[in-house]
Amino acid sequence: MGRVHRHAVRLTRRFMSASPLGRLTGLLPLIGLILAWQAAVMAQIYPPVLLPAPVRVANAFVLYGGDIVHNTLASLSRVVIGIGLAFVVGVPMGLLIGRFAWLDRLFDWSIQTFRSVPPISLIPMAMLFFGIGDTPAIVLIFLAGLWPLLLNTIFGVRTIERTLLKVAAAAGAGEALILRDIVWPAALPSIFTGLRLAVGGGWLTVVTAEMIAVKSGLGYMILNAQMTFRPELIFAGIIVIGAIGLLADFAVQRLRRIACSWQEGLTVQGR
Amino acid sequence: MSAAFIECLDVGKIYEGRTGSVEALRGVSLACAEGEFVCLLGLSGCGKSTLLQMIGGLEEPSSGQIVVAGRELSGPSPATAIVFQDHGLFPWMTVAQNVAFNMKARGVGAKQRRERAAEMLALTGLSSFATRYPHELSGGMRQRVGIARALTTKPRALLMDEPFGALDAQTRARLQHELLEIWAAQRTTVLFVTHSIDEAVFLADRILVFTPRPGQLAADVTVDLPRPRTPRSPGFAALAAKLRGLLGTEEGSE
Numbered sequence: 001m002g003r004v005h006r007h008a009v010r011l012t013r014r015f016m017s018a019s020p021l022g023r024l025t026g027l028l029p030l031i032g033l034i035l036a037w038q039a040a041v042m043a044q045i046y047p048p049v050l051l052p053a054p055v056r057v058a059n060a061f062v063l064y065g066g067d068i069v070h071n072t073l074a075s076l077s078r079v080v081i082g083i084g085l086a087f088v089v090g091v092p093m094g095l096l097i098g099r100f101a102w103l104d105r106l107f108d109w110s111i112q113t114f115r116s117v118p119p120i121s122l123i124p125m126a127m128l129f130f131g132i133g134d135t136p137a138i139v140l141i142f143l144a145g146l147w148p149l150l151l152n153t154i155f156g157v158r159t160i161e162r163t164l165l166k167v168a169a170a171a172g173a174g175e176a177l178i179l180r181d182i183v184w185p186a187a188l189p190s191i192f193t194g195l196r197l198a199v200g201g202g203w204l205t206v207v208t209a210e211m212i213a214v215k216s217g218l219g220y221m222i223l224n225a226q227m228t229f230r231p232e233l234i235f236a237g238i239i240v241i242g243a244i245g246l247l248a249d250f251a252v253q254r255l256r257r258i259a260c261s262w263q264e265g266l267t268v269q270g271r
Numbered sequence: 272m273s274a275a276f277i278e279c280l281d282v283g284k285i286y287e288g289r290t291g292s293v294e295a296l297r298g299v300s301l302a303c304a305e306g307e308f309v310c311l312l313g314l315s316g317c318g319k320s321t322l323l324q325m326i327g328g329l330e331e332p333s334s335g336q337i338v339v340a341g342r343e344l345s346g347p348s349p350a351t352a353i354v355f356q357d358h359g360l361f362p363w364m365t366v367a368q369n370v371a372f373n374m375k376a377r378g379v380g381a382k383q384r385r386e387r388a389a390e391m392l393a394l395t396g397l398s399s400f401a402t403r404y405p406h407e408l409s410g411g412m413r414q415r416v417g418i419a420r421a422l423t424t425k426p427r428a429l430l431m432d433e434p435f436g437a438l439d440a441q442t443r444a445r446l447q448h449e450l451l452e453i454w455a456a457q458r459t460t461v462l463f464v465t466h467s468i469d470e471a472v473f474l475a476d477r478i479l480v481f482t483p484r485p486g487q488l489a490a491d492v493t494v495d496l497p498r499p500r501t502p503r504s505p506g507f508a509a510l511a512a513k514l515r516g517l518l519g520t521e522e523g524s525e
């Protein structure tokens with residue numbers, strides 16, 4: 001019995017880690033959740049106006065398909081723009097701050113102060129300054145992405161091997177070459193860690209901001225569904241938010257693996 | 272000034288650390304003629320790397336002065352190239368890109384870089400690994416890449432910091448032979464740091480022996496053995512025994 005059990009555990013482990021199909025085991029808990037949801041509906045723990053059946057939610061994707069796609073694209077484009085701006089600003093700043101100690105002394109306290117402010121708490125101010133629409137949302141996403149990108153870039157620059165900088169100094173390399181050929185690639189793995197956090201934070205922020213400061217997007221759609229008593233659309237919206245969060249994370253990690261392929265075999269990361 | 276290519280005059284180095292200062296070197300004076308193969312021999316921690324980095328212009332001496340190619344140092348001299356103890360290869364660059372880096376830093380054009388890198392890769396037997404990344408190489412191959420990179424700029428002096436320290440005996444012996452061949456062909460000056468007595472006797476025209484705490488130059492020994500040398504010859508063994516005495520290993524300081 002014990003041996004059979006151990007054998008089964010080993011087979012399962014091998015399946016989960018090795019085969020490409022094995023990666024799909026990550027879906028199991030989600031399927032379990034849907035089953036539990038269905039069970040709760042059948043047991044009528046909550047009335048259907050609060051807890052719609054899975055089938056009804058699936059149906060909502062057909063019924064409100066156009067709405068969902070339109071709002072999803074609205075949210076996505078805001079995040080892409082906001083995080084894109086955060087990348088363009090945060091990464092070069094981080095490379096310079098990490099490289100030059102005097103810039104670090106100049107900015108460190110300010111960065112630590114501002115990064116402690118949750119972007120969501122800035123919604124009222126953003127609305128005062130930018131009104132209602134895309135601008136306040138993009139500004140908030142920008143801020144949500146800026147700090148993780150900036151801090152992880154700085155961290156990445158700090159972890160460069162000292163010898164490599166000595167090689168550059170001995171070769172008489174100029175500062176531009178050092179930044180482009182050494183500092184930037186050395187920091188890239190960390191920058192991707194920052195990007196992953198930034199994309200996650202940006203996605204959280206966009207949904208929240210859309211519930212208050214914008215009249216489109218998934219956040220707005222969910223809030224609107226609540227006010228018009230369409231719980232199945234609320235659920236559909238939440239599922240889309242979660243699924244896109246998952247896919248965005250996949251995308252960033254895939255990108256990381258391509259951009260940092262030289263790292264393969266150096267770390268256990270990214271298998 | 273004499274005809275020495277590398278000259279140190281009463282050079283000292285004190286590192287100021289958070290836990291107090293460390294005197295790494297005191298009163299080191301040496302001269303090294305062009306084309307000479309000189310080994311810096313000493314036990315761990317006696318300041319060999321420190322001295323080499325100062326000659327390479329990467330560290331500033333706390334006292335004294337260093338002259339390379341007739342000019343007092345202020346920063347790395349274009350006449351020298353360094354091979355580092357831990358090879359210092361860029362993990363995100365291919366072997367060919369690593370080898371070409373020193374030339375890129377000097378603004379050599381892309382075409383010329385490619386040609387010269389290919390030449391040096393051929394010289395060090397790495398041609399078939401040009402597109403690999405450092406982590407795909409063995410330790411010995413990585414050291415060769417470091418040497419190939421240092422040679423690309425035709426340095427008049429090669430500063431080598433225990434380049435073969437982490438290798439097995441066979442690989443080490445093979446690379447020592449190759450290095451002597453390169454040295455004979457290119458006629459560069461070599462300053463070679465090692466803590467291995469056998470390696471020093473095998474390679475050097477002259478051995479500078481250092482003693483620790485603080486690092487000081489204890490002896491300047493000329494090696495009069497004809498090349499190729501073999502550790503089994505009586506002259507080799509006698510010299511090795513003499514160096515063992517100079518290093519003070521029997522006192523068990525390390």
Ligand SMILES: Nc1ncnc2c1ncn2[C@@H]1O[C@H](COP(=O)(O)OP(=O)(O)OP(=O)(O)O)[C@@H](O)[C@H]1O
Pocket residue numbers: 286287288293294295313314315316317318319320321322466
């Ligand atoms: N950057 C540094 N800061 C402070 N102390 C240092 C620094 N570099 C070296 N030292 C100290 O200087 C002394 C000499 O070090 P060095 O690395 O030159 O020795 P070494 O002869 O090269 O030793 P090894 O054979 O182990 O490489 C040591 O006591 C070391 O602790």
Ligand SMILES: [Mg+2]
Pocket residue numbers: 319320321356432433
């Ligand atoms: Mg050393």
